[in-house]
Amino acid sequence: MKILVCITHVPDTTARIAFTDNNTRFDKTGVQYIIGPYDDYALARAVELKEQLGGSITALNVGGSETEPTIRKALAIGADDAVRVDAEPTDSFFVANQIAHVARDGHYDLILMGRESIDYNGGQVHGMVGELLGIPSVSPVMTLIVEGQKVKMTREIEGGKEFVEADMPLVAGCQEPIAEWKIPNMRGIMSARTKPLHVVAPVSDEQRTHVGSYELLPPKAGVKLVDPNDMAGLVNLLKNEAKVI
Amino acid sequence: MATLVFLEIDEGSVKKSSFEAISYASAINAETTAVAFGDLSADDLAKIGKAGATKLLHVTDAPFAQPNSMAYASALAEAMEKTGADTLVLAKSSLGDAIAARTSVKLSASLISNVTSLPGEEGGFSVRKSIYTGKAFANTQSVTSRRVLTLRKNAALIREDGQTVAVEGFQPTVRDADFNVKVLSREKATGEILLPEADIVVSGGRGMKGPENWNLIEGLAQALGAATGCSKPVSDMDWRPHREHVGQTGLKVAPSLYIAVGISGAIQHLAGVNSSKYILVINKDPEAPFFKAADYGVVGDAFEVLPRLTEAVKAQLG
Ligand SMILES: Cc1cc2nc3c(=O)[nH]c(=O)nc-3n(C[C@H](O)[C@H](O)[C@H](O)COP(=O)(O)OP(=O)(O)OC[C@H]3O[C@@H](n4cnc5c(N)ncnc54)[C@H](O)[C@@H]3O)c2cc1C
Ligand SMILES: Nc1ncnc2c1ncn2[C@@H]1O[C@H](COP(=O)(O)O)[C@@H](O)[C@H]1O
Numbered sequence: 001m002k003i004l005v006c007i008t009h010v011p012d013t014t015a016r017i018a019f020t021d022n023n024t025r026f027d028k029t030g031v032q033y034i035i036g037p038y039d040d041y042a043l044a045r046a047v048e049l050k051e052q053l054g055g056s057i058t059a060l061n062v063g064g065s066e067t068e069p070t071i072r073k074a075l076a077i078g079a080d081d082a083v084r085v086d087a088e089p090t091d092s093f094f095v096a097n098q099i100a101h102v103a104r105d106g107h108y109d110l111i112l113m114g115r116e117s118i119d120y121n122g123g124q125v126h127g128m129v130g131e132l133l134g135i136p137s138v139s140p141v142m143t144l145i146v147e148g149q150k151v152k153m154t155r156e157i158e159g160g161k162e163f164v165e166a167d168m169p170l171v172a173g174c175q176e177p178i179a180e181w182k183i184p185n186m187r188g189i190m191s192a193r194t195k196p197l198h199v200v201a202p203v204s205d206e207q208r209t210h211v212g213s214y215e216l217l218p219p220k221a222g223v224k225l226v227d228p229n230d231m232a233g234l235v236n237l238l239k240n241e242a243k244v245i
Numbered sequence: 246m247a248t249l250v251f252l253e254i255d256e257g258s259v260k261k262s263s264f265e266a267i268s269y270a271s272a273i274n275a276e277t278t279a280v281a282f283g284d285l286s287a288d289d290l291a292k293i294g295k296a297g298a299t300k301l302l303h304v305t306d307a308p309f310a311q312p313n314s315m316a317y318a319s320a321l322a323e324a325m326e327k328t329g330a331d332t333l334v335l336a337k338s339s340l341g342d343a344i345a346a347r348t349s350v351k352l353s354a355s356l357i358s359n360v361t362s363l364p365g366e367e368g369g370f371s372v373r374k375s376i377y378t379g380k381a382f383a384n385t386q387s388v389t390s391r392r393v394l395t396l397r398k399n400a401a402l403i404r405e406d407g408q409t410v411a412v413e414g415f416q417p418t419v420r421d422a423d424f425n426v427k428v429l430s431r432e433k434a435t436g437e438i439l440l441p442e443a444d445i446v447v448s449g450g451r452g453m454k455g456p457e458n459w460n461l462i463e464g465l466a467q468a469l470g471a472a473t474g475c476s477k478p479v480s481d482m483d484w485r486p487h488r489e490h491v492g493q494t495g496l497k498v499a500p501s502l503y504i505a506v507g508i509s510g511a512i513q514h515l516a517g518v519n520s521s522k523y524i525l526v527i528n529k530d531p532e533a534p535f536f537k538a539a540d541y542g543v544v545g546d547a548f549e550v551l552p553r554l555t556e557a558v559k560a561q562l563g
Contacts, residue, residue: 013513017380019381037493093356121359121375121376121497124346124356126346127314128349131318134422139339152429157339158439162430162432163428163430163432166427170425175494176494177487209387211386214376215384216381216382223536227543228543231553234543234557235554235557238525238541242540244444
């Protein structure tokens with residue numbers, strides 16, 4: 001069983017979001033970076049599958065050298081080796097193209113990703129990689145079990161869930177409760193230092209979108225407090241001032 | 246050039262977000278073709294025209310009856326070629342996302358997701374998309390001649406002044422490879438207002454103390470015609486199903502009114518709701534961070550406030 005896990009290097013969920021250079025660049029000052037929370041679920045499930053079925057896990061990130069501590073963390077959690085495609089991940093097609101290239105060379109049975117990255121929130125890369133490789137992509141996946149060449153999954157749909165089955169190879173975009181997040185232990189952290197991390201050049205520079213500028217969400221004007229004994233007054237505000245009910 | 250819109254059908258009806266997609270597409274170009282898979286009611290057919298579609302490609306072939314992102318992507322790519330459209334518009338959803346990604350690759354088109362605005366007037370095709378879980382926007386330009394857009398809720402108002410839509414049958418090519426993923430079964434709450442589509446959401450947090458108290462949340466939701474949501478600890482403790490959990494690692498909602506009851510307002514929860522038009526917070530702690538993100542607030546005990554609010558809603562809305 002060969003598993004490829006694609007991880008993002010993203011600002012911590014509590015990070016302050018700000019932009020610099022005339023709102024053309026994300027301000028990295030003081031920002032803590034983590035493995036994308038959904039990618040962490042994908043990695044955790046990969047570790048469980050390897051324990052159960054044997055095989056190997058490769059972690060993959062498309063990013064500059066600053067992402068290496070995040071990649072080392074994936075190695076500490078349980079990936080056997082890692083690949084970093086040395087390029088800024090500026091466009092989801094660009095990223096998908098790099099991932100598809102690595103995946104083609106490695107002949108993986110399963111390609112696990114997060115349901116979405118928490119910086120660009122596209123939920124796009126898995127579908128694109130599936131299409132580029134001509135294999136199925138399923139997302140968001142809440143449970144995933146392997147039975148021979150088949151993978152059985154629960155997929156969340158609006159208002160419920162769907163039970164699906166597909167042959168490997170395939171791409172899955174993972175979310176909870178697929179596995180419990182794994183915290184690296186001391187042995188993992190020590191061994192991560194010597195596990196191979198291959199840096200490769202991007203295969204293509206084709207990009208299909210370009211971000212001109214960024215904007216922050218405008219701040220709220222301030223809360224209007226209503227006396228808990230005056231719920232008729234509150235309903236009146238919602239109805240006649242906000243006009244939302 | 247012309248636009249194409251994917252219509253998502255849920256429990257036999259076209260989703261509201263798909264009507265938004267039609268009106269959005271028709272604002273880019275009046276020559277808007279909608280594509281629907283499966284049966285349509287006469288009522289929906291009329292609404293498709295009113296929302297701004299001039300033509301409907303209707304697929305009724307059996308292989309396309311079940312939602313299938315791979316088969317739908319192939320069919321939509323074929324429809325793009327057939328109509329000569331240069332822009333495909335879909336409402337963002339778990340189905341829409343997968344179709345959009347695969348179709349964009351088939352068409353060598355750009356893909357912009359979470360779009361919140363119509364393209365700007367200045368040169369090139371540039372739209373605003375929501376990023377960093379609703380905390381910011383990126384003005385994003387498409388650098389290819391064709392593009393695929395997924396819309397966030399409320400990206401466009403639904404028009405009602407359109408004409409009758411011309412219906413044409415469409416038999417897409419059936420490709421075996423698109424049927425690799427077999428749906429074994431489906432579990433779905435029926436008759437419920439879908440949380441991602443809801444105009445009003447009433448959400449409960451750990452302050453509700455336990456699942457036995459959810460009748461208070463449901464009572465208010467029912468009086469308002471709202472969907473119910475919850476914070477992550479609430480779904481982690483199985484007080485509520487996982488699909489109701491709102492936030493950074495849950496659902497992102499953008500209703501007109503979000504009512505948060507007994508939720509502290511952690512940054513990861515706010516990430517899922519900060520695109521709401523209005524936020525009402527009910528919390529007994531005046532220092533709860535949620536009040537900073539709110540438009541209206543009630544400092545009080547949910548167990549006293551909720552029944553009163555529900556009564557007041559019933560009294561004024563009848
Ligand atoms: C990586 C990561 C991702 C996360 N993702 C999410 C996410 O997607 N969604 C999410 O919600 N959380 C998420 N969290 C968790 C988040 O940080 C908070 O822990 C969580 O939102 C708190 O839930 P809560 O407000 O219901 O509970 P609490 O923080 O315990 O707040 C309960 C609130 O209820 C009030 N209260 C108590 N009793 C009453 C009463 N009788 N009447 C009125 N008010 C009362 C209290 O004053 C308090 O403000 C995430 C955390 C991490 C680390
Ligand atoms: N730069 C990247 N490097 C590696 N994997 C990525 C990268 N960007 C996105 N992915 C993967 O694709 C998933 C979906 O990302 P997105 O389409 O951006 O929401 C993520 O959860 C990751 O698993």
